[in-house]
Amino acid sequence: MIIIEAKQLVRNFNGLRALDRISFSIEKGEIFGFLGPNGAGKTTTIKILTTLLKPSGGYVHVNGFDPTTQAMEIRKSLGVVFQEPSLDDDLTAYENLDLHGLLYKMPTELRRRRVAEMLMFFELWQRRNDAVKYFSGGMKRRLEIARGLLHHPAILFMDEPTIGLDPQTRNHIWTYLKQLNKEEGITIFFTTHYLEEAEKIASRIAIIDHGRIVAQGTVAEIKKQTKRAETLEEAFLILTGHGMREEALLGVSRNHMNWEKQSGQGL
Amino acid sequence: MGTIYTLWIRQLKRYYRSRSRMIGTLGNPLLFLVAFSYGFGPIFQRAGEGTDYITFLAPGIIGISILMTAMASGTDIIWDRQFGFLKETFVAPVSRLQVMFGRTLGGATVAVLQGIVVLFIAMFLGFRFETLLGFFLSLAIMLVSAIAFTAFAIAIASLIEDVQGYQFIMNFLVMPMVFLSGSVFPLNDLPKSVKIIAHFDPLSYSVDGLRSSLAGIAYFDTTLNLIVLGLLTVVFLIFGSWAFSRIRL
Ligand SMILES: Nc1ncnc2c1ncn2[C@@H]1O[C@H](COP(=O)(O)OP(=O)(O)O)[C@@H](O)[C@H]1O
Numbered sequence: 001m002i003i004i005e006a007k008q009l010v011r012n013f014n015g016l017r018a019l020d021r022i023s024f025s026i027e028k029g030e031i032f033g034f035l036g037p038n039g040a041g042k043t044t045t046i047k048i049l050t051t052l053l054k055p056s057g058g059y060v061h062v063n064g065f066d067p068t069t070q071a072m073e074i075r076k077s078l079g080v081v082f083q084e085p086s087l088d089d090d091l092t093a094y095e096n097l098d099l100h101g102l103l104y105k106m107p108t109e110l111r112r113r114r115v116a117e118m119l120m121f122f123e124l125w126q127r128r129n130d131a132v133k134y135f136s137g138g139m140k141r142r143l144e145i146a147r148g149l150l151h152h153p154a155i156l157f158m159d160e161p162t163i164g165l166d167p168q169t170r171n172h173i174w175t176y177l178k179q180l181n182k183e184e185g186i187t188i189f190f191t192t193h194y195l196e197e198a199e200k201i202a203s204r205i206a207i208i209d210h211g212r213i214v215a216q217g218t219v220a221e222i223k224k225q226t227k228r229a230e231t232l233e234e235a236f237l238i239l240t241g242h243g244m245r246e247e248a249l250l251g252v253s254r255n256h257m258n259w260e261k262q263s264g265q266g267l
Numbered sequence: 268m269g270t271i272y273t274l275w276i277r278q279l280k281r282y283y284r285s286r287s288r289m290i291g292t293l294g295n296p297l298l299f300l301v302a303f304s305y306g307f308g309p310i311f312q313r314a315g316e317g318t319d320y321i322t323f324l325a326p327g328i329i330g331i332s333i334l335m336t337a338m339a340s341g342t343d344i345i346w347d348r349q350f351g352f353l354k355e356t357f358v359a360p361v362s363r364l365q366v367m368f369g370r371t372l373g374g375a376t377v378a379v380l381q382g383i384v385v386l387f388i389a390m391f392l393g394f395r396f397e398t399l400l401g402f403f404l405s406l407a408i409m410l411v412s413a414i415a416f417t418a419f420a421i422a423i424a425s426l427i428e429d430v431q432g433y434q435f436i437m438n439f440l441v442m443p444m445v446f447l448s449g450s451v452f453p454l455n456d457l458p459k460s461v462k463i464i465a466h467f468d469p470l471s472y473s474v475d476g477l478r479s480s481l482a483g484i485a486y487f488d489t490t491l492n493l494i495v496l497g498l499l500t501v502v503f504l505i506f507g508s509w510a511f512s513r514i515r516l
């Protein structure tokens with residue numbers, strides 16, 4: 001059964017074509033890796049699939065619904081881990097998860113149990129009553145993943161979920177996600193820059209560059225497509241070139257915003 | 268309903284946790300209260316207005332502090348948009364309208380709490396409200412004004428992306444609103460043209476409603492105050508909901 005489908009999907013940002021007629025379809029229960037250099041269009045695609053952004057053209061369906069007209073239906077089945085932080089820093093870890101459970105209308109008992117379960121699994125239970133602003137980057141990331149999984153979503157979207165996590169934690173989390181995938185049939189759509197990770201985890205991969213999908217299939221198929229590639233990383237570089245992307249620029253603007261938050265004062 | 272309540276509670280928790288925000292939004296009104304009551308009190312007395320200056324001033328400062336706290340709810344939206352939490356509510360299976368109402372009620376409740384704090388501080392400085400009924404009426408006026416101003420702040424914040432731009436616009440709006448509202452000096456003695464402008468200042472009705480309920484001094488008609496505030500609340504809630512629904516992340 002196809003659970004996510006895009007056909008000739010287009011998204012423009014005043015003149016810039018961020019997504020240029022991309023097409024893919026994902027079966028229920030797949031772990032789909034969406035790879036590409038910075039600025040390729042990964043986040044834009046996720047935003048469209050998670051109902052945050054309207055496409056400029058093309059066809060898209062998630063869990064049988066159209067995100068532009070049936071957003072509410074789709075949202076019920078989604079767990080989302082955004083690329084950028086999206087926790088409430090002033091609330092505690094427990095409160096962040098609890099609030100999430102309330103937004104997803106989880107029954108009280110289940111909610112409490114799941115919050116505790118997730119906090120323990122992600123090794124945040126000891127710190128559950130601390131405000132998230134005192135957490136390290138890795139702890140925040142873990143909490144965001146815990147939150148995405150809290151309500152047992154049918155589809156989990158993760159935009160660079162493992163950024164800033166050490167290899168142990170990454171391993172721990174992926175093992176758990178694979179298990180969830182096997183036992184509960186959760187569909188996972190993720191992006192990452194760790195290509196070994198994608199190679200190990202994903203059942204299928206699409207590589208996007210400059211808003212176009214340049215390769216799609218299993219890891220073996222993608223390597224074969226490029227003929228000389230031994231690893232996924234090699235295939236990736238052959239397909240997308242060696243030029244640097246807008247990483248540096250993004251880093252600067254993000255630091256600048258953090259600084260603003262610290263020095264900004266309410267009226 | 269559940270969603271509105273959830274987000275309402277969140278705003279209260281954030282307010283309670285963030286002492287700096289609490290003090291930041293109280294700072295200006297309290298400064299006004301103390302500086303004006305000591306500075307202008309004697310002049311006011313000599314001008315023969317027939318009451319203590321603090322009796323006249325306190326309801327005005329309560330109105331100002333509600334306005335300023337409401338404006339901070341707009342800053343909150345912009346932060347949540349830049350630093351992410353808004354996304355969490357936008358992909359959840361809840362409507363934007365509920366999110367907007369929850370935030371508005373949360374921000375408005377905080378504004379009312381700040382208003383009550385100012386009232387108590389004013390009482391410490393010698394202010395006395397006339398009747399208990401008047402006190403309860405003033406709470407209702409605080410709430411309606413707080414909802415209207417918070418919804419307005421959320422509307423503006425939804426249309427503007429950066430904190431600096433928002434604060435610039437708000438300073439540009441808030442200061443004239445404060446001084447034209449009759450909050451710190453009576454409208455009676457002002458030139459006709461200024462009086463006319465004061466009629467277009469939403470804060471005028473809020474301050475006048477508070478002053479008539481708490482101190483028995485009125486410039487407008489009480490019914491007029493209530494009608495105008497009620498209408499403003501409806502208009503700003505619609506404006507705020509519209510603007511909030513247009514936010515793109
Ligand atoms: N809101 C926006 N306004 C204008 N341009 C945007 C916006 N969002 C993304 N873009 C542009 O679209 C392209 C794809 O961005 P994105 O999807 O974030 O890339 P990725 O996640 O693959 O790094 C980039 O060139 C980016 O600058």
Ligand SMILES: [Mg+2]
Nearest residue numbers: 042043083159
């Ligand atoms: Mg991205």
